[in-house]
Amino acid sequence: MKSKSIFLLDSIGALISFIFLFGILRNFQEYFGMPMDVLDVLSTLAGVYTIFSFACYLFIRNNWKPFLTIVVVANLFYTILSLSYLMIHYPELTLLGIVYFVGEKFILLGIVGLEVKFLITSPGKDQA
Secondary structure: OOHHHHHHHHHHHHHHHHHHHHHHHOOOHHHHOOOHHHHHHHHHHHHHHHHHHHHHHHHOOOOOHHHHHHHHHHHHHHHHHHHHHHHHOHHHOOHHHHHHHHHHHHHHHHHHHHHHHHHHHOOOOOOO
16 A cells, blocks of 8 residues: 555545535434534534545655555544544434544544554655
């Protein structure tokens, strides 16, 4: 996998999260149970991560490891924040909401695992 591809993968994942959080969960909030202000925070972060990762995909040519490290840290921050919201608002969440947020974390942690593996096993100054 080329270094650019990992940024594209991350941006697609963040875009999917943004679409679900902003476009679906906000419009059907009663079926998921997560408060609207929490969905706003999480969807904003997902939108910012989409833009950052896609910009890295488009513009980073060399020395991409520092940027991927930022992506990994941001994804871990999002995961911790989202899990915190899950615990805080657990009584309000529906089964569908719990399944969505737990499932999202498993997928995101899988992507983070790929990113970390890529950071460890790839040379850092290759042509993207």
